[in-house]
Structures are given as structure tokens and as C-alpha cells.
Amino acid sequence: MATCPPYPPHPSGPVPGPAGGRPRHAHWWQKRWVRYGAPAMLLALSGLVILALVRQQTGTEGFLVGLGLAVLPVPLLIAAFRWLDRVEPGPWRNLLFAFAWGACAAALVAIVANSFATQWIETATADPTRADTLGATVIAPIVEESAKGSAVLLLFLFRRRDFTGIVDGVVLAGVTATGFAFTENILYLGTAFGTDQLTGGRGIASVTAATFFVRIIMSPFAHPLFTVCTGIGFGAAAALAGDRRRVRRVLLPVSGLLLAMSLHALWNGSSTFGTYGFLAVYAAFMVPAFGLLTWMVIWTRQRELRTVREELPAYAAAGWLTPAEPFALGSMRARRLAREHARHHLGKPAGRAVAQYEAYATSLAFLRHRGRRGRAGADFVVRERELLGELWARREVAQPALDHAARRTAPPVPVVAPPWPVYGVYGRPATPVPHGPATPYPAYNPYRT
Structure with a gap:
């Protein structure tokens, strides 16, 4: 079984996008x-x-x-x-x-x-x-x-x-x-x-x-x-x-x-x-x-x-994505909210950029999934760099929109009262809190100001 290439490190400079254009000496049947x-x-x-x-x-x-x-x-x-x-x-x-x-x-x-x-x-x-x-x-x-x-x-x-x-x-x-x-x-x-x-x-x-x-x-x-x-x-x-x-x-x-x-x-x-x-x-x-x-x-x-x-959390750990993006990109509702957020605040071109970002990120996840299963093609590394380049070129518009969508769709964190007694002021027992079912509590949001 073929070995999947390692994850590329976080970019320290400009990331090249996909190689565009046709070969310089293309045959006539290869012309566009x-x-x-x-x-x-x-x-x-x-x-x-x-x-x-x-x-x-x-x-x-x-x-x-x-x-x-x-x-x-x-x-x-x-x-x-x-x-x-x-x-x-x-x-x-x-x-x-x-x-x-x-x-x-x-x-x-x-x-x-x-x-x-x-x-x-x-x-x-x-x-x-x-x-x-x-x-x-x-x-x-x-x-x-x-x-x-x-x-x-x-x-x-x-x-x-x-x-x-x-x-x-x-x-x-x-x-x-x-x-x-x-x-x-x-x-x-x-x-x-x-x-x-x-x-x-x-x-x-x-x-x-x-x-x-x-x-x-x-x-x-x-x-x-x-x-x-x-x-x-x-x-x-x-x-x-x-x-x-x-x-x-x-x-x-x-x-x-x-x-x-x-x-x-x-x-x-x-x-x-x-x-x-x-x-x-x-x-x-x-x-x-x-x-x-x-x-x-x-x-x-x-x-x-x-x-x-x-598949995408590893790219988030490598610095290519924000921590919230894998969750947002794996939810159709979050994707839709991200496009709407970008379109509402930055216009239709921004909405299209977010939609393209989502499509490229999905292709990247599928490519890495095939690579982990030993089915990576000969152009795996080239294709991965192309997709990462497309994501990096749109990150300034797409990442804030996806982070916003992740916050909107994040599930609440259940908080359960402790089973031990809770003491109030001066060591006096506080009003008993029944140890009942979990109650919803807003999830921690590192982006909220």
C-alpha cells in the first residue's frame, strides 16, 4: 500500500496557486x-x-x-x-x-x-x-x-x-x-x-x-x-x-x-x-x-x-485552517450561513469566494482521505499544493465567515451541578442545587469580544 505524504507545514511566505495556462509547445489537439x-x-x-x-x-x-x-x-x-x-x-x-x-x-x-x-x-x-x-x-x-x-x-x-x-x-x-x-x-x-x-x-x-x-x-x-x-x-x-x-x-x-x-x-x-x-x-x-x-x-x-x-483538523493543526473551520465545513447549515454572512457584509463576490473556498476545502479533504487509504495518485503532492494555494488566496474573506458560522451552529455545552455540597458566604451551606439533568450553557467562544 502506498504511503500517504506528510501534511505540508504552515507557509512562511506566499503560497503558489495552481499552475495556469497550457503547455508552451502543446499539440493542436491539446489546445483549449x-x-x-x-x-x-x-x-x-x-x-x-x-x-x-x-x-x-x-x-x-x-x-x-x-x-x-x-x-x-x-x-x-x-x-x-x-x-x-x-x-x-x-x-x-x-x-x-x-x-x-x-x-x-x-x-x-x-x-x-x-x-x-x-x-x-x-x-x-x-x-x-x-x-x-x-x-x-x-x-x-x-x-x-x-x-x-x-x-x-x-x-x-x-x-x-x-x-x-x-x-x-x-x-x-x-x-x-x-x-x-x-x-x-x-x-x-x-x-x-x-x-x-x-x-x-x-x-x-x-x-x-x-x-x-x-x-x-x-x-x-x-x-x-x-x-x-x-x-x-x-x-x-x-x-x-x-x-x-x-x-x-x-x-x-x-x-x-x-x-x-x-x-x-x-x-x-x-x-x-x-x-x-x-x-x-x-x-x-x-x-x-x-x-x-x-x-x-x-x-x-x-x-x-x-x-x-x-480529515481537515490536521490542516488546522498545521496552520492552514482556523480551529473552527473543520466543524463549519462539515456542516451544510454552517456552510450556508458562511456564504450568507460574506454576501451580506461584503457583497456577492465575497459569497462566491466563500463557496469556492468550501469546494476546494472539500476536495482537499477527499484527496487526503484517498491518500491515507493508499490510493494517492502520482500527482498527489502537486494537487494538494494547488488546493492549498486556492484556499490561501481566499482565506481573508472565507475564514472570518466560516468562524462566524461555526459560532452560530456550535452545540451548547451541558453543565451539570456537582454532587458535593456548595457553601455560600462565611462557610454557610448555600441553597441546595438538585443534581438533575444537564442544562444548556453557551459553548466557550474564543472569538467573541
């Missing part, structure tokens, strides 16, 4: 405009193609109706995943890439591949009903989960500094699936609206209302739930970085992808289980699975906060 421009162009082209395909199938009016209805659950789902990612929030560019990949690239691959496979099965079997069933229960889960999982794989390979654990995998996979479901819902709702226009469906009995109820009200989390299984597999593999058992690190993402395909196939096949098949699968499998995954992700987030509280 290539690394960011090429994926952006690919996603934009995919978006234009998928827009044309969906509009062709739904018509202009159906597309607008589907777009207006499909966008409703998107802010709620994105907000939920950002809430899960509050301990160590990842950069917005990763989330934008994940959503765009799901909405454009993955949706385009799914539409083309599913249509081609269904037509091929129909030609081979001369049975349209069987072709639709096989396409929905076999082809669609494999194609769609592979297409959505590709975004998680790309971020896992090329954004490893931002991809360190299960929560990161869950958030990126969930945002990717949210984008995919957004495009798919436009297609389904727009098609349903076109059907109602032809048949004269109105009110609650319309196909549009039924589709909206099933896809937007009852199961907006269906696609995120499937792909989150893939994200958990990649997140577990990321948490095992440095583990010599590479087979396990490969099997975890594959197992997560297979589980996602299985749940997706079960969901799509529920319509073939009879009149109440959909409701049975929804109640017996989907809701419990959603609850289990939600509990697991929240438990993982609490474990991350505990890691912050356990």
Missing part, C-alpha cells in the same frame, strides 16, 4: 479551443439533426406543445441533482455537457438505432406487433442506456479531477438522463397531440393528457433512475482509484450498466403484463428502487461530510 470547441460543435450538430427529426414526426404545432410540456420537470430534476452535489459541487460545464449529450447525441443515437432495429426485426419476422415488443423491451434498453452511459464514461475518462466518487457519478448520470428524457418527452407528447388533432380527443380522455400524466406526473424520474445505476458503477470505480485490482474497477461500471438495462427493460415491458401490469411494476419495483437509491445517495453525502470533519 479544440478541447472545448470540438465537443460543442458535435453536440450542436446533433441538436440540429434531432430537432429536425422530432419536428418531422410531430409537426410544428405538436413540437411546440411537446416542448412546453416536456420542459416542466427539468428544473426540478436539475435542482434535485444539484442539491445532492452540494458537498463538493462539480463545475457547471460538466453538467451542461451531460445534459446536452443526453438531449442531443444520446437521443439521436436512440431514435436512429431503435428505428433501424425495429424495422429489421419486422422485416425478418413479418410480425409488426412482435417487432414493437422486442424493440421496446430488448433493443431500446440496450441502445438508450449505452448512449446515455457514454457521457458518464467520457467524463470519467477526461474529467477525473471532478469525478471522485459515487455522488459525482449519480449527479452526472442523472443530468444526462434528464436531458434524454426531455427530448423523448417532446417526441411522445408532440405525437400524442397530433393524434388528438386527428381523432378529436379532448379533456382528460385525450392521448396528450394520458401521456402527460404517465411520463411527467408519475414517472419523471424513470430515465434518471435507470442511468443512475450506471453512474453508481462509475462512481464506485472512481472511489477505488489506485486500487490494484483493476478487474473490480472494470466490472463495477459494467454491472451498473447491466442493471440499468434490466430496470429499463422491466419498465418498458410492463405494458405487456396485462391491464394492471404497469401499475404493478411501478408500485413493486420502481418506487422502492427510487427510494433505495435516494437513501443510498443521501447516506453517501453524509459520509462525505464526515470525511471532511475527520
Whole structure:
């Protein structure tokens, strides 16, 4: 097992920040405009193609109706995943890439591949009903989960500094699936609206209302739930970085992808289980699975906060942090109070600086935790110095705000009356004080003046 490097001593002078810029003699594919421009162009082209395909199938009016209805659950789902990612929030560019990949690239691959496979099965079997069933229960889960999982794989390979654990995998996979479901819902709702226009469906009995109820009200989390299984597999593999058992690190993402395909196939096949098949699968499998995954992700987030509280006190002892900071950084309430305090007294830039300080401190705690477990990478020391430099550059704004938040959220110290008699003036016994339960007393505050 690798040995974790010692804690760096307190700085005696200026601390260098992260090395910025690109290499002086970088290859053309390493240039910034290539690394960011090429994926952006690919996603934009995919978006234009998928827009044309969906509009062709739904018509202009159906597309607008589907777009207006499909966008409703998107802010709620994105907000939920950002809430899960509050301990160590990842950069917005990763989330934008994940959503765009799901909405454009993955949706385009799914539409083309599913249509081609269904037509091929129909030609081979001369049975349209069987072709639709096989396409929905076999082809669609494999194609769609592979297409959505590709975004998680790309971020896992090329954004490893931002991809360190299960929560990161869950958030990126969930945002990717949210984008995919957004495009798919436009297609389904727009098609349903076109059907109602032809048949004269109105009110609650319309196909549009039924589709909206099933896809937007009852199961907006269906696609995120499937792909989150893939994200958990990649997140577990990321948490095992440095583990010599590479087979396990490969099997975890594959197992997560297979589980996602299985749940997706079960969901799509529920319509073939009879009149109440959909409701049975929804109640017996989907809701419990959603609850289990939600509990697991929240438990993982609490474990991350505990890691912050356990790893940062050594940096406080070395002089990099104040004694109160590990407690404040390990509490979501204290973090929020620190940001609000800085924003109220110093303005919005100070609030952003405190938020960045909290994120860098959390990354530092996770880095040291991996190092103590023998999973420190070759760039451990360089990365640690970079994070310490980022903290040191923001300490004048962040540390007073975090100390204030620590004082606001510190638990009271219980004081118990002594069991021996207490004497008053001139040795006379004082009024007896019952030896009862502890009473709250304000904690000692070395910062209060």
C-alpha cells in the first residue's frame, strides 16, 4: 500500500496557486479551443439533426406543445441533482455537457438505432406487433442506456479531477438522463397531440393528457433512475482509484450498466403484463428502487461530510485552517450561513469566494482521505499544493465567515451541578442545587469580544 505524504507545514511566505495556462509547445489537439470547441460543435450538430427529426414526426404545432410540456420537470430534476452535489459541487460545464449529450447525441443515437432495429426485426419476422415488443423491451434498453452511459464514461475518462466518487457519478448520470428524457418527452407528447388533432380527443380522455400524466406526473424520474445505476458503477470505480485490482474497477461500471438495462427493460415491458401490469411494476419495483437509491445517495453525502470533519483538523493543526473551520465545513447549515454572512457584509463576490473556498476545502479533504487509504495518485503532492494555494488566496474573506458560522451552529455545552455540597458566604451551606439533568450553557467562544 502506498504511503500517504506528510501534511505540508504552515507557509512562511506566499503560497503558489495552481499552475495556469497550457503547455508552451502543446499539440493542436491539446489546445483549449479544440478541447472545448470540438465537443460543442458535435453536440450542436446533433441538436440540429434531432430537432429536425422530432419536428418531422410531430409537426410544428405538436413540437411546440411537446416542448412546453416536456420542459416542466427539468428544473426540478436539475435542482434535485444539484442539491445532492452540494458537498463538493462539480463545475457547471460538466453538467451542461451531460445534459446536452443526453438531449442531443444520446437521443439521436436512440431514435436512429431503435428505428433501424425495429424495422429489421419486422422485416425478418413479418410480425409488426412482435417487432414493437422486442424493440421496446430488448433493443431500446440496450441502445438508450449505452448512449446515455457514454457521457458518464467520457467524463470519467477526461474529467477525473471532478469525478471522485459515487455522488459525482449519480449527479452526472442523472443530468444526462434528464436531458434524454426531455427530448423523448417532446417526441411522445408532440405525437400524442397530433393524434388528438386527428381523432378529436379532448379533456382528460385525450392521448396528450394520458401521456402527460404517465411520463411527467408519475414517472419523471424513470430515465434518471435507470442511468443512475450506471453512474453508481462509475462512481464506485472512481472511489477505488489506485486500487490494484483493476478487474473490480472494470466490472463495477459494467454491472451498473447491466442493471440499468434490466430496470429499463422491466419498465418498458410492463405494458405487456396485462391491464394492471404497469401499475404493478411501478408500485413493486420502481418506487422502492427510487427510494433505495435516494437513501443510498443521501447516506453517501453524509459520509462525505464526515470525511471532511475527520480529515481537515490536521490542516488546522498545521496552520492552514482556523480551529473552527473543520466543524463549519462539515456542516451544510454552517456552510450556508458562511456564504450568507460574506454576501451580506461584503457583497456577492465575497459569497462566491466563500463557496469556492468550501469546494476546494472539500476536495482537499477527499484527496487526503484517498491518500491515507493508499490510493494517492502520482500527482498527489502537486494537487494538494494547488488546493492549498486556492484556499490561501481566499482565506481573508472565507475564514472570518466560516468562524462566524461555526459560532452560530456550535452545540451548547451541558453543565451539570456537582454532587458535593456548595457553601455560600462565611462557610454557610448555600441553597441546595438538585443534581438533575444537564442544562444548556453557551459553548466557550474564543472569538467573541
